[in-house]
Each structure stands twice: as C-alpha cells, then as structure tokens.
Amino acid sequence: MPTYSPPVRDMKFLLNEVLDISQYGHLPRFEEAPRDLADAILEEAAKFAEGVLQPINLSGDEEGCTRNDDGSVTTPSGFKDAFDQFVENGWPLMGAEEQYGGQNLPQVLGIAVSEMFSSANQSFAMYPGLTRGAVEAITAGGTPEQKAKYLPKMSSCEWGGTMNLTESHCGTDLGMLKSKAVPQADGSYKITGEKIFISSGEHDLTDNIIHMVLARIEGAPAGTKGISLFIVPKVMVNEDGSLGERNSMICSSIEHKMGIHGNSTCTLNFDEATGYLIGEENKGLRLMFVMMNAARLGTGMQGLCQAEAAYQNASAYAKDRIQGRSLTGPKNPDGPADPIIVHPDVRRMLLEQKAFAEGARAFLYWLSLHNTLEDVSDDEATKEKAGDYMALLTPVAKAYVTDGGYKSATNAQQVFGGHGYIEETGASQFVRDARIAMIYEGANGVQALDLVGRKLAMHGGRPLFSFIAELDAFIADNGGNAELDPFLDGLKGAREALNESTTWLMENGLTNFDNAGAGSHDFLQLLGLTCLSYMWAKMAKVALAQGDSDDPYYANKLHTGRFFLARMLPDIGSHLAKIKSGADPLMAMAEDGF
Numbered sequence: 001m002p003t004y005s006p007p008v009r010d011m012k013f014l015l016n017e018v019l020d021i022s023q024y025g026h027l028p029r030f031e032e033a034p035r036d037l038a039d040a041i042l043e044e045a046a047k048f049a050e051g052v053l054q055p056i057n058l059s060g061d062e063e064g065c066t067r068n069d070d071g072s073v074t075t076p077s078g079f080k081d082a083f084d085q086f087v088e089n090g091w092p093l094m095g096a097e098e099q100y101g102g103q104n105l106p107q108v109l110g111i112a113v114s115e116m117f118s119s120a121n122q123s124f125a126m127y128p129g130l131t132r133g134a135v136e137a138i139t140a141g142g143t144p145e146q147k148a149k150y151l152p153k154m155s156s157c158e159w160g161g162t163m164n165l166t167e168s169h170c171g172t173d174l175g176m177l178k179s180k181a182v183p184q185a186d187g188s189y190k191i192t193g194e195k196i197f198i199s200s201g202e203h204d205l206t207d208n209i210i211h212m213v214l215a216r217i218e219g220a221p222a223g224t225k226g227i228s229l230f231i232v233p234k235v236m237v238n239e240d241g242s243l244g245e246r247n248s249m250i251c252s253s254i255e256h257k258m259g260i261h262g263n264s265t266c267t268l269n270f271d272e273a274t275g276y277l278i279g280e281e282n283k284g285l286r287l288m289f290v291m292m293n294a295a296r297l298g299t300g301m302q303g304l305c306q307a308e309a310a311y312q313n314a315s316a317y318a319k320d321r322i323q324g325r326s327l328t329g330p331k332n333p334d335g336p337a338d339p340i341i342v343h344p345d346v347r348r349m350l351l352e353q354k355a356f357a358e359g360a361r362a363f364l365y366w367l368s369l370h371n372t373l374e375d376v377s378d379d380e381a382t383k384e385k386a387g388d389y390m391a392l393l394t395p396v397a398k399a400y401v402t403d404g405g406y407k408s409a410t411n412a413q414q415v416f417g418g419h420g421y422i423e424e425t426g427a428s429q430f431v432r433d434a435r436i437a438m439i440y441e442g443a444n445g446v447q448a449l450d451l452v453g454r455k456l457a458m459h460g461g462r463p464l465f466s467f468i469a470e471l472d473a474f475i476a477d478n479g480g481n482a483e484l485d486p487f488l489d490g491l492k493g494a495r496e497a498l499n500e501s502t503t504w505l506m507e508n509g510l511t512n513f514d515n516a517g518a519g520s521h522d523f524l525q526l527l528g529l530t531c532l533s534y535m536w537a538k539m540a541k542v543a544l545a546q547g548d549s550d551d552p553y554y555a556n557k558l559h560t561g562r563f564f565l566a567r568m569l570p571d572i573g574s575h576l577a578k579i580k581s582g583a584d585p586l587m588a589m590a591e592d593g594f
Contacts, residue, residue: 299441399448
C-alpha cells in the first residue's frame, strides 16, 4: 500500500529560511501569518493530508466516480465525508478575502497546504482547486451583486465551481467554439451547447456548482474576439441566497480516464440554461485567463506532488527490497542479498526525483511569493517585477514542472520494477495521475509557444531582462565562498546559456517563425533548469550558513544540490544545441513521409 508523509521540514525551510516570509510581515495578508501561526497551519494540514486524504487515494482510484441514471454523479467512498471535514475545518478559507469569511492569508502559505492535499490525493484536491479558480474569475470581473451572491459560499467550498472551455471540436483553439448565448429581457442569457472534459463538472460533494462557461452571444464576431464568459449555476440561486430550481443542464456522461479516477470529468449539456454575463461582452477570454493562470500554477504543483509522493514510496521500497549484491562488496552480509538502494543506477533514479522535487518546490513557492507581492506590495517596482515574473514564468511552472513530475513518477515505477507495474503498490497510479498535468490547462507544447512567442518580447523583453539581472546580482553578491562557488558557477553557466539561446531566437525566430516553434520546447526546459539552478544556489547558501549543524537535514540538502549540479544541470547544453539546430531537422520532410 502506498503512503505519504508531508515534507513539513522542507516547507518550513523554504518559507522561513530561504524566502524568509517574515520580512513581509508589514504587508496585508502576511501580517495575518506570523511564523508561529504559519508553522501551526502546516502541522495541522499535514495531519489532515496524511490521516484523512491519503487513506482514500488508492481506494478512490480503484472505485472511481459513478454517473447515475438522473445525471448525478457519486464520488468514491469516503470523499463526501472527507470533503465535509475539509469545509468544516475551514481549509478553503485560508486565502479567501475577509469580506467573504476568509482568513486572507498569503498565497505562498496556501500553496504549501495545497501541495500536501494534492500529494495525498490529487483527485480530491481538484474539487476545491477548480472552485478557487472560479472564485478568482468572479472576483476579477463580477459585479458587486454577483460577488455578494456567489463568493461567500464558493469561498468556503459550500458550493463548487468549474471552468467550461473545451468542446469536442476545439480545445486549444477556442475561437472555434459553438456554444451560444441568447440575450433575455431580464438581462440573463440562455446558454446552449456541449462542453467536454469538465473537471469536477458534477458531483455529490456540494449543494451547488457554479459553472463558468465560455459562449458566443448571437451576432458576436467570429474567433476569439467574440467570446463571452457566463456564470451558469447548476441550481438557481434565489435573491435571498437560498437554492431554487435546477437549471436546464445535465451531465450526459463521465470520462473513463487513464488517471485521476476519483475526480469526475464530465460532458455537460446546456439546453437553454440560464446564465449571467460576467465582465464585458466579447471579453470572456480575458477573464477566463484569470482562472487559467491560477489553474496553471496549480497544475504545476500537481507535477511536484506526484513527484514527491512517488519518490517517497520508491525510496522506502529501495531501502527494503533486497536484490543482488553491491558492486563494492556486500552491504547486508547476513542476508541473502543487499537492499537495492546500494546500486548506483537505483540511486540515480532516486536522486533525480529528490533533486527535482526539492528544486521544483522552491521554485513554485518563490513564484507564489511573487504572486502575493504583486497583489499586496506597497512598492510599485516590486509589484511590477512580481507581475513580470508571473507572466514570464507561469508557462515554465506549468510545463517544466509537470514534465519533470511525470518523469519522476516513471523513475519511481522503475525502482519498483515489476511491482511498479501492478496496481497494489500505487506506483502505477502516480504515473497515471501525473500524465494529465502535461495535457490540461494548456498542453505543455502550447505553454512553450506562449513563452517564446509572447512572453519573451513582453514589455520589450523586460521580464526576462529583470530575471537575468536578479541572477547576475545573486552571483555577484555571493562570490568568495569556496563551498558555494560550484552552485554559483552552475548558475552562471545556465545564465549564459539562457542569454545565448534568447539571442539566437531573437535573431532567427523572426525571420522564420518555425525556428521559434522548433526551439520553444527546449527553451522552456532550459529556462526551467535555470530557475532550479537559482533555487539550488539559494538553498545551498542557507544550508552552508548552518556550518556544522547537528541537523543532518542541511548536509543532505547540500548532497542533493551537488547531485543536481553534476547530473541534471548539464542537460542545459543539450537544450541549447537543439535550439540552435533550428527548424530544418523538423520541417524538411514532406508530409507524406510521415
């Protein structure tokens, strides 16, 4: 049976020692989260994740969701009880605004709690995760009346939320969507259409689900310029906040998926369902991207979560499973064989998982800190830089971390060997659950195109130049420490490769757009490795400052970081070479050659 123990020690190290979030205690949100409270929240979240959510993860995967004859959906056994505890304990209200009953805590603390819940049970964590995205969209574009009507109960997760984008004929290219909205005399709209792949689209966890639906108002322009966003409740909400009649929409089917079986992924049919415009006509995509950007950070976190959970189980298995003898002589002489952790290739796989997970955690927390600072900082330069980093690095957080999460899950499965291919160990589920994160919320190839095609040139290149300047400043400010120098040298090499690849794309991508497209995946991977290199340098600086601490945590952190430098960061050279090879190796073959 798989297990999961939240890495609270590593989380505290990042929040308190590397990021030192206490320095922002004078700012809104941060002032509500002094260190003792933040630490207590992490400890309590760990208990809930390990004691409530993790035990129903494997059973939820095996049982899945059931669509009933009336179109309702029953979630796996234990999910409803766990969700009720989740709501009663106030976990959804951590980051919610005070006016809607929330605790107004910083996102960077919330992301640590979210990591625990998603690592313990990704399918379960998706239900409140999608609701939070819907809350952010209504917060950004809703009228005061809409906010008052929906946000209190959505913020507490008494009601759920979704986003409805995809149709059978269009996913990434939303300009082709056919769902239509017909204006009514009372100011509402009748929404008709079919949406597919809707995560958490129907379930028994909440009394209501507030769907955020993209549709085209009659007579609107073609393409993405004519798309509007609508609030479409599953159950109509009366003026006094009570629930009324069921809206004219139904879950016509649920998908039978490779993974995340415990989350209901639905086809939803809207048959002149009542909806309400949110924001401006024909400006729906702008608001939907508020949801999607939040979801993309959450999806990146899912990559980390599956990597961490898979690593923990693979590490435990490698220490217990005996097979063969060490190449340098028996390490378990009284037994018939040695534990497989003595073998260099098993250690390679484990250390790749560990170095990735710890580096990715630092990167996502660091980026989430900037997400908070963009909202609450009292310094305009800080707000601008934070916004730039969110724009530039959200595609990296989504794509690089989910790619790495899936690789980590398959490495863990490989450590298990044949036992990783059968369901009872849980290794297969980690792989299956990790796979979707590379696809939804904008496939990773699309993230790479967005990075190269839009984000690099954004504001005249200011976000990237600002990030490079921060790397240069860190290198300059921390030289002279012989033990830290290897981390600085690694970061310097990554920074130089980043600059060289950017220059090449600028010189060659505009003359032939296929050059930009051909290099986009490798550029995103290169930038992701650069980000992790920076995180490892920051973590190494803090760990080295502990000197001869009796706590083995710091020594292990440095061992892991040195592995990253020696065995993972050199991949930067490969990505740079692929970028500079241009489009010809990809585009030269005629279509009928495939």
